[in-house]
Amino acid sequence: MPSFQPIEAPKCPRCGKSVYAAEERLAGGYVFHKNCFKCGMCNKSLDSTNCTEHERELYCKTCHGRKFGPKGYGFGTGAGTLSMDNGSQFLRENGDVPSVRNGARLEPRAIARAPEGEGCPRCGGYVYAAEQMLARGRSWHKECFKCGTCKKGLDSILCCEAPDKNIYCKGCYAKKFGPKGYGYGQGGGALQSDCYAHDDGAPQIRAAIDVDKIQARPGEGCPRCGGVVYAAEQKLSKGREWHKKCFNCKDCHKTLDSINASDGPDRDVYCRTCYGKKWGPHGYGFACGSGFLQTDGLTEDQISANRPFYNPDTTSIKARDGEGCPRCGGAVFAAEQQLSKGKVWHKKCYNCADCHRPLDSVLACDGPDGDIHCRACYGKLFGPKGFGYGHAPTLVSTSGESTIQFPDGRPLAGPKTSGGCPRCGFAVFAAEQMISKTRIWHKRCFYCSDCRKSLDSTNLNDGPDGDIYCRACYGRNFGPKGVGYGLGAGALTTF
Template identity: 20%
Template sequence: MTERYDCHYCKESLFGKKYVLREDNPYCVKCYESLYSNTCEECKKPIGCNSRDLSYKDRHWHEDCFHCFQCKRSLVDKPFSTKDEQLLCTECYSNEYSSKCHECKKTIMPGSRKMEHKGNSWHETCFTCQRCQQPIGTKSFIPKDNHNYCVPCYEKQFAMQCVHCKKPITTGGVTYHDQPWHKDCFLCTGCKQQLSGQRFTSRDDFAYCLNCFCNLYAKKCASCTSPISGLGGSKYISFEERQWHNDCFNCKKCSVSLVGRGFLTDRDDILCPECGKDI
């Protein structure tokens, strides 16, 4: 007696009929399509056993339904993009959504290299130096007046030259006596330390840090012998070609401050009237 070979679901005989195996179980075509066929995203009908099932991100289409949402051309075996869950051919997607080149105004196709700067996009070959017209690529550049320049061209055309080293100043220069300097070139005449960002003064048109200027040119306090800079509005006392810091102008004996008060002298010493009444 011949063994029966029935549909796993409806139990009807499959002898002489088409069937589909799923997990080693046979199903008649009708049952298989009813139980397991995917629904087409486009026409909402089941994708039967005799149809090609095209899938993308857990969504399914009949082969004839797998086309561009806008131009309706078939996307079978062709590159495509998606926008808001709609399928689009590369051309329609580019025309509708891709960036436009800031220079030539043409579409920058998906997958092609593009350059971006401050919200604008360029084809790689369109992103060129305004002066030499060479592609900038990934090299450094400097924008000016809505144009982009490679660094060598910018320096030749626009950059000021440092009065010290004669080389272009591209960033963060210093102006002294109406002349441009690199920060690294603007140094103290005495100690050669960089002056940018700190207080300094000058003598005979040469710049000095405060320490060097005081050590070289400032008068010395008659009491502590340290330099009196007089810079920045600091006060000092001067008497008979001698100078004192305000804080050093004190009675030699009792150390009371004599600033704004009468005083007496005893050779090189200064005394308050009380201590000097016996001299």
């Protein structure tokens, strides 16, 4: 009768005892007990989301970074901090964290060697389908799929394939093969220039690329160096091909791309700042922010020489009577016309008649004198005078009484009818009528009989004499008299 041989259960790397299916936890290709699935340094309970296996020992992500992660400026908890914590507070008296617990010793697993170039790139053994990880087109063991420097466990997201045919985590890859210098640390503003602790410390010598070694035919090469530009390194700007190395600002040598490159009139390329200094407008409001004076880079003579001022003579081409610009009388063409009250003006002439401030369709005010004014000058010349009609409650009487004759606005001719306007007697049409107590008035005639204040339906008062008044004049003429009936309570009105 054949003897029964039970299947040997896998051993836990932490305690060395058998692990059965009901209590197993998987990490790094090894099977652990549920109670042994803890961090080897801080003894924190772990799960599949925060465990990191390193040489058959489990760590939480924080302790793994302390013990095996990169050190130096920028590798602390946040960018800009210096972390030199190596987890020494968790070490035992002998200075190490043993990977063997409870006296159990781990036996190394025997791996069958594969033919040259076919097995795992790290250990050279056969890789079976159940444990393979793919990188660079080759299969790796799951336990060998670690960073080549800090031994951190990797996956398809964290893995970086390096030029030396090895795999690294993102941090170690950046330190070993990434750019060096100011601004290339883990956080902006950090200086990254440390040599790798696991290397020999010798600086990497990078050969300078001589792009002008192969000269192109005249007018066909890179505009900066004159060398031939191949497709793998070309940058396009204004129909010309540049080397990637030469595609930088002519003044400050800042590296450019298709977004921040500006083509200058001298057929060279500039960054936006240098282009603005050299070719942009100068003067108040054209600096980095509004309210600054930008005169950097050019003298006044250079500015005048580069952009000479041209004052067009708008009176050189005269227009027919009543058709030209009201200010200068010259012909107005479509490219320069400005419209105001049915008249066409030159853009140069379209300014205030008094202060000569340039105007537009929002600021322009058509005066009764047939000219245009800004709002302030219009108010001084044609606006109401007296206390409270200035920009603040002040008394405005700039030059005494105005000498300008205002048009009356009443019809000067036409038939007078019995049903016409009570003030002028002429006929009232529907487009201009104002109604008061069953009587129809012209819009221009609809004002107070005493103070001539314009009225509307909200401040209209019909007097017993058949005329219309504002509230103040109506109270003065027809309201009660005596103490308390003035403009304010307690005032005596007897006029």
